[in-house]
Amino acid sequence: MEQSMEVLKVILRSEDISLSEEAEPLCISQIEQLQGCEEYANGRTIRRYSDLLCQMLEQRCIRNAAQYTADDPRAYEIQAEDVPEISVVMEKLNISL
Numbered sequence: 001m002e003q004s005m006e007v008l009k010v011i012l013r014s015e016d017i018s019l020s021e022e023a024e025p026l027c028i029s030q031i032e033q034l035q036g037c038e039e040y041a042n043g044r045t046i047r048r049y050s051d052l053l054c055q056m057l058e059q060r061c062i063r064n065a066a067q068y069t070a071d072d073p074r075a076y077e078i079q080a081e082d083v084p085e086i087s088v089v090m091e092k093l094n095i096s097l
Contacts, residue, residue, distance in 0.1 A: 004031050011050040022080035030086050039095045048093050056082040
């Protein structure tokens with residue numbers, strides 16, 4: 001579990017993105033649930049999960065474009081609101097229980 005979270009953080013850091021304190025426990029819980037699935041494949045699943053989180057972040061930034069400036073740290077941090085429900089994660093990653 002810790003290794004998967006570290007991989008997630010490294011991937012996000014490579015995109016200059018971080019996880020908020022509120023988002024991190026949600027991600028931990030979701031990764032634990034994903035690890036219990038047959039289709040879970042360590043690096044590949046975490047990469048796809050990080051891509052999904054980044055898409056959600058981008059959608060939030062687009063929705064709130066008028067409020068964010070280019071140097072606004074909220075535009076570079078995954079917030080709890082960016083973490084979709086586990087059912088959405090599993091659907092987007094094509095994983096089933």
